[in-house]
Amino acid sequence: MAIELNSQRMENIPITKIGVIGLPNSGKTQVYNYLTGTYNVVANSLLTTIEYKKTLCEIDGHACEITDTPGLHELYVQSHEEASTREYILSENPDIIIMCMDSTRLKQSLNLAIDLLELGKPLIIALNALDETNRRGIWLDSKKLLHFLRVPVIETIALNGQGIDELKEALFKTRGIKFEFQYDQTIEDGITQIMDRLPANIQNQRKIATLVLMNDSYILDYLIRVNEISQTDIEEINTCVKKTQQNFPGNINRVINTRRSQWVDDIANEVIQKQNIRPYEVEKTIARLCRKPSTGIPILLLIVYIMYLAVVNLANVLASWMDETLWVPISNVINSFISPGFFNDFLIGDYGILSLGLANAFITVLPILSVFFIIYNTLEDIGYIPNLCILTKRLFEKVGLSGASVMPLVLGFGCKTMATLTTKSLTSKRERYIAIYLIAFAIPCAAQMGLNISILGRMGFQAFAITFFVLSIAEISAGMILNLLLKREEKGDFIQELPPIRLPVPKAVLVKTYYRLIWFLEEALPVFIYAAVAMFILDKTGLLMASKIFLSPVIEGWLGLPLEMVDALILCMARHEAAAGLIIKLIQQDMLNWVQCIVAVTITTMFIPCFANIVAMAKELGVFKTIIMTICINASAFFLAGCLNWALILIF
Numbered sequence: 191m192a193i194e195l196n197s198q199r200m201e202n203i204p205i206t207k208i209g210v211i212g213l214p215n216s217g218k219t220q221v222y223n224y225l226t227g228t229y230n231v232v233a234n235s236l237l238t239t240i241e242y243k244k245t246l247c248e249i250d251g252h253a254c255e256i257t258d259t260p261g262l263h264e265l266y267v268q269s270h271e272e273a274s275t276r277e278y279i280l281s282e283n284p285d286i287i288i289m290c291m292d293s294t295r296l297k298q299s300l301n302l303a304i305d306l307l308e309l310g311k312p313l314i315i316a317l318n319a320l321d322e323t324n325r326r327g328i329w330l331d332s333k334k335l336l337h338f339l340r341v342p343v344i345e346t347i348a349l350n351g352q353g354i355d356e357l358k359e360a361l362f363k364t365r366g367i368k369f370e371f372q373y374d375q376t377i378e379d380g381i382t383q384i385m386d387r388l389p390a391n392i393q394n395q396r397k398i399a400t401l402v403l404m405n406d407s408y409i410l411d412y413l414i415r416v417n418e419i420s421q422t423d424i425e426e427i428n429t430c431v432k433k434t435q436q437n438f439p440g441n442i443n444r445v446i447n448t449r450r451s452q453w454v455d456d457i458a459n460e461v462i463q464k465q466n467i468r469p470y471e472v473e474k475t476i477a478r479l480c481r482k483p484s485t486g487i488p489i490l491l492l493i494v495y496i497m498y499l500a501v502v503n504l505a506n507v508l509a510s511w512m513d514e515t516l517w518v519p520i521s522n523v524i525n526s527f528i529s530p531g532f533f534n535d536f537l538i539g540d541y542g543i544l545s546l547g548l549a550n551a552f553i554t555v556l557p558i559l560s561v562f563f564i565i566y567n568t569l570e571d572i573g574y575i576p577n578l579c580i581l582t583k584r585l586f587e588k589v590g591l592s593g594a595s596v597m598p599l600v601l602g603f604g605c606k607t608m609a610t611l612t613t614k615s616l617t618s619k620r621e622r623y624i625a626i627y628l629i630a631f632a633i634p635c636a637a638q639m640g641l642n643i644s645i646l647g648r649m650g651f652q653a654f655a656i657t658f659f660v661l662s663i664a665e666i667s668a669g670m671i672l673n674l675l676l677k678r679e680e681k682g683d684f685i686q687e688l689p690p691i692r693l694p695v696p697k698a699v700l701v702k703t704y705y706r707l708i709w710f711l712e713e714a715l716p717v718f719i720y721a722a723v724a725m726f727i728l729d730k731t732g733l734l735m736a737s738k739i740f741l742s743p744v745i746e747g748w749l750g751l752p753l754e755m756v757d758a759l760i761l762c763m764a765r766h767e768a769a770a771g772l773i774i775k776l777i778q779q780d781m782l783n784w785v786q787c788i789v790a791v792t793i794t795t796m797f798i799p800c801f802a803n804i805v806a807m808a809k810e811l812g813v814f815k816t817i818i819m820t821i822c823i824n825a826s827a828f829f830l831a832g833c834l835n836w837a838l839i840l841i842f
Contacts, residue, residue, distance in 0.1 A: 203253045205246070208361070209279060211306065212290030213298055214261025215689045217318040220348035221290055222258035225249065225358070229705045230258065241611070242278055249358055257284065263298065265305040265397060266406050266443075270614045273408040279309070280394060281416055286312045286361060290348070293323045293330050294690065296462060300454040303339060307369040308397050314364050315343040316357055322690060329463045338457045340367050349695060370396065373449055377403070377442070380434030387426050389419060403431055404443050473691035480577040480691075483584075490578065497565050498654055501640060502647030505561035509554055509644070509774075517553045521545070532730075541729050541757075547722035550771040551715050555641065559710060559767075562640025563703045566604070571694040571702075575600055580688070591669070595625045602629040604636050606799060610806040623815075624672045626807055630799040631823050632665040637710065641770035642791050648777050649787045656838075657788050661795060664830055713802075714765055721764040725757060748832040749789055750839070752781050758790065762797045769794050785838045789831050796827035 210225075212218045219230050226245040242259040259278055260271035267273045279287070289306055291299040306313055317332055336343040342360045346353030372378065384399035392398065392413075401409045410427075413419045435442050479485040521538050528534045538545045569575060579596040586596050595616060602609035609629050616622045634642055646654040728734035737760075738745070738753040745751050754776055761769040773790050776782045782790060798820060799807070808816040 205253045205255050206286065206362075207282065207284040208254050208256045208286045208288060209282075209284035210256065210258050210288045210290065211262060211275065211279070211302075212318075213263060213292050213295060213302065216261070216290040216292040216295070216299070217316075217346070217348035218261070218290045219258055221288065221316055221318070221346070221354070221357070222256060224348070224351050224354040226256050229701070242274065249361065252362060257282075262302060264302050266401055266404055267408055273412075276408075277412060277416070280398075280412070283393065284311065286314065286364065288314050288316055288357070288361075290316050290318050293317055293319050293328075294326075296330065297454050297458050300457055301450060304371055304450055304453065305397065307339065307341070307367070308371055309394055310366045310368060312364040312366045313341045314357065314360055315339065315341060316346045316348070316353070317343055318346045318348050320345055321347050321349075322692070327464060331461050331463065334461050335457070338460070340369075349698065371450070371453070373446060376434065376437045377446065380430060383430040383434070384427055387423055387430065388413075389423070400446075402427060403434060404446060405431070477573070477577050477688065477691045480574060481580040483581065486577075486581040490581065493569070493574075494658075497562065497640075498643055498647060498651065500561055500565055501558060501643040505558040505640070506644055506647060508557040508561070512553045512557055513549075517549050520549075536726060539726070541722055541725040543719050543722045543726075545722075546725065546768075546772070547719040548715075550722075550768060550775075551711065551718045554771040554774055555637075555714075555767050556707065556711070558640050558644045559637055560703065560707060562636065562643070563706050564699060566636050566640075567699045567702045567706070568694045570604075571692065571699060573689045573691045575604075576688050577691075585666070586669070591621055591624055595621050598625050599628060599633070602633040602635065603639060606630065606633065606635045607802040607806045610803055610810060613810055620676050620678070622810065623676065624669060626810060627672060627819055627823070628665055628669055630803060630807060630819065631668055631826070632661045632796050634661075634795050635766075635800075638766045638770065638795065641767060641774075642795060645770060645773055645777065645787060645791055648774075649784050653784060653788050657791050660788075660792055660830075660834055664796065664826075668826065710767075714767060717765045718768050721761055721768055724764075725760065728760075744828065744832075748828070748835070749793065750835040751786055751790060752776070754781060755790060758794060759797060762794055764801070766794060766797075766800055785835065785842065788838060789835045792834055793827050793831035796823065796830065798824055 208225075210218045210222050222243070222245075223229050226247045228245050228247075230243060242257050244255055244257045246253070246255055248254065257278065259275040262272050262275045265276050265279075267276050278284075287306055287309075289299075289303060291303065303315070315335070317330065317335065320330065323330060332343045332345050342364050344353050344357045344360055346357060348354070373381075380403055381396060381399045384402055385395045388395050388398065398409060398413070410424060414424070438445055480489055521544075524538050524544070525534070528537065536542055540546070576597070579600050582600065583596050586599060591599070595613075598609045598612045598616070601612060606629050610626055613622045613625045613629075616625060642657070643654065646657055725734065728737070734756070738756045741756055742753060745753055745755055749755070755773075758769040758772045758776075761772055773782070773787075773794070776790075777787060798804075804816060804820065807819065811819070
């Protein structure tokens with residue numbers, strides 16, 4: 191059993207560094223969770239892990255620092271995430287590497303295995319997802335794989351923890367092996383010449399020399415930044431590279447990769463055994479239908495409608511029941527002990543820490559998020575999200591975004607902050623700017639989407655359809671305008687790797703829902719309480735009423751909303767979920783009609799992004815650009831919401 195340790199307990203204890211490496215979506219985080227006893231989000235989707243995570247724990251009496259890393263195809267990297275994983279391997283020098291080898295993508299995994307074997311570090315192969323290959327009529331001979339690789343090969347099904355105990359037992363028994371992948375003599379001479387010009391203190395010289403010879407776009411930067419190699423050495427290395435490459439009129443990378451592919455194919459042919467008659471794979475048919483516009487769009491609309499029905503008919507009923515069963519008795523007890531006045535208002539008044547803070551989070555918001563997250567997590571585990579990316583690819587290309595930008599935008603419907611951070615994988619600064627703007631603008635995150643459905647569901651499906659249609663048009667229009675205004679850049683090629691469609695595991699979905707709700711409460715509950723205290727102070731000092739009077743021409747005149755919506759807009763600055771909870775209370779008090787409800791949801795969705803997302807924007811764009819972007823987003827929100835208000839009044 192892995193036990194999480196306090197860092198203070200481990201100051202004088204030798205720590206074994208263990209890195210979990212593998213292809214994207216190969217089960218790394220699942221293995222990491224089982225080894226450490228912690229939980230990080232697992233999804234049947236790419237870009238789930240965008241920055242590596244570390245946990246100090248104890249395994250079989252050994253103090254360990256286990257690191258979960260972003261996906262890596264090989265040490266010749268082509269993205270920021272892959273470069274960060276490679277830098278972890280080369281710079282932090284883990285004592286043991288666990289490679290999650292996806293059995294459904296054995297050849298791609300073996301290509302990465304070549305690089306990891308060349309490092310000479312203790313290596314363990316976790317041969318994962320064997321249940322999927324077996325279901326497809328494919329068997330992998332792990333003993334033959336062990337024979338060829340000469341490192342421990344542990345069969346695992348990380349989804350339910352099978353093989354993890356065997357993996358732990360093998361951890362401290364594995365040893366490094368000497369493995370040098372040989373090329374033809376000309377390439378070997380070039381590698382040797384480059385190695386001779388590298389500083390003697392640099393580890394993994396042969397691997398680094400090979401990457402330099404292949405013109406890896408990140409490796410020289412790594413040598414300069416981390417190893418402080420001189421400019422003279424860089425010039426000599428470049429001379430060696432050019433001299434070697436002159437012997438290959440075509441592409442030297444093609445020659446190197448052909449040699450590697452031959453080795454991979456030879457092993458795969460020995461390890462893989464297939465049935466002559468393979469079972470019909472209904473999962474591929476479902477995935478294809480989700481990507482094809484003629485069927486994918488109806489499937490998407492059906493999923494949205496199911497979400498709507500679940501939130502309206504289950505989550506809203508649950509929230510109402512909790513309000514009557516839990517909150518009303520509590521508020522009655524407080525009223526019986528504390529007479530109306532300052533302290534009563536502080537606890538359960540309009541801006542009370544219990545009413546606007548705790549009850550808003552637990553009674554109003556939490557039940558809705560519980561139902562919504564169960565559905566959303568199911569879609570994640572099925573593998574629907576990457577197929578949705580392919581479906582929407584053509585649409586996003588119309589607003590100046592390549593296929594590489596689609597995944598961050600779709601991830602925005604899960605968490606805007608994480609989606610913003612994934613844009614670092616985009617090589618085009620123009621595309622990154624457009625993607626970050628669109629993520630922050632009219633895309634509701636998972637929590638906000640669930641609450642928006644709850645709000646609009648109280649007004650009927652027509653209100654829901656109109657609002658999300660308007661938000662979609664606003665998002666597309668913003669993208670088209672930015673596409674026209676920003677300077678164009680040359681688009682690169684894009685290949686979307688699609689994970690298999692899988693049946694969801696109910697236990698895994700419920701566990702992920704539980705942790706997401708816990709994380710929501712840990713992050714949002716203090717914000718709800720602080721926001722309630724701030725609103726209480728603003729109310730008692732008269733500043734809140736002064737703000738309402740000052741903003742009344744905009745709120746009442748332009749937007750057609752009651753002045754109480756000023757409270758919701760202020761809460762948006764702290765947490766959008768707090769604002770949504772307040773809007774639900776306004777509906778319950780009959781202070782918002784059908785049109786006002788649509789306008790309220792529209793402006794709060796487009797209004798200032800949450801604080802965490804603003805921090806992520808600043809990290810990717812810089813403070814000045816983030817300020818300008820936030821101002822533009824807020825101005826657009828007020829303008830478009832006002833136009834919507836008057837259009838709805840004229841039409842209805």
